[in-house]
Amino acid sequence: MTANREIHLASRPQGWPTADNFRLVETEVPTPRPGQLVVRNRFMSVDPYMRGRMNDVKSYVPPFALDAPLDGGAVGEVVASEAEGFAPGDVVLHGLGWREYALVDAKGARKVDPDLAPVTAYLGVLGMTGLTAYAGLLDVAAMKPGETVFVSGAAGAVGSMVGQIAKLRGAARVVGSAGSPAKVERLRALGFDAAFDYHDGPVRDQLRAAAPDGVDVYFDNVGGEHLEAAIGAMNLHGRAAICGMIAQYNATEPPAAPRNLALLIGKRLTLRGFLVGDHGHLREQFVQEMAGWLRDGRISYDETVVDGIERAPEAFLGLLRGENLGKMLVRL
DSSP, rough: OOOOEEEEOOSOOSSSGGGGGGGEEEEOOOOTTTTTEEEEEEEOOOOTTHHHSOOSSSOSSSOOOTBBOOOOOOEEEEEOOOOOTOOOTTTEEEEEBBBBBEEEEGGEEEEETTTTTTTGGGTTTTHHHHHHHHHIIIIOOOOOTTOEEEEESTBBHHHHHHHHHHHHTTTTTEEEEEHHHHHHHHHTTTTTEEEEEEGGGHHHHHHHHHHHOOOOEEESSHHHHHHHHHHHHHEEEEEEOOOOOGGGGGOOOOEEEEEETTHHHHHOOOOEHHHHHHHHGGHHHHHHHHHHHHHOOOOOOOEEEEESSGGHHHHHHHHHHOOSSSSEEEOO
């Protein structure tokens, strides 16, 4: 084995992160103890939620420690095992990305089948990303056939899945917002009934034009102006699944919107935040249904791949700026 390289959090970002908040560190390849594996990571995921973990604040998950490797979803090959049921050559999914070699407790690793789907799919469409879209749309927001669905940040990894699942499950109309003309075109190719670039004018006006009969379900990845527009457009008993609010992750001032929360009362709206970890009971059903859609060519997914552990911070910063189409991955 060669030396191991890791990305450490060098300092806590104030507002937008910069390259200076990260440090590339060379360490020794770890040795497994009983119940552990050493995994040579092949791909790692960078995700918007990681920005919150860079702040030293109490949240649903502990913050990243300074001068220690960050972590997140990764898939790789077992190179050494002291755990029953795992052998060198097995491909596993685990939560210790941001490093080339990971020392993983066996209980934190799940074997995946590289013959069933490309290994990157287990970080995206068949993994946390896909389950987030599936659970948020169908369980949290309880979308029913015939309804109109609006998805913000719809060209991202989760949003693009939400729109396609909505169509496959019988939505009458699916509308998506994205941040560039190319992304809008991609949403149309994925089967969205309408899509708009939020840079082209007020979200409220563009949403009203795209969904003239209102919105029944809103899947929120953005927050702020998008959430305000969705509240204004939602029909009676509308439901919103609040997955993320990337518009304010790097803000240093409180958000200006939404300013129309009083509409929740008369419209009897439900706005519900959720974490994918609370929906593990759906995993088997999700994998079965999603694998069928993939096999039948009824669902598509995009990946943006950046090469090299040293470029992981660059990939993460690009994700926050919206430079990715679909899932942002780092090939190690």
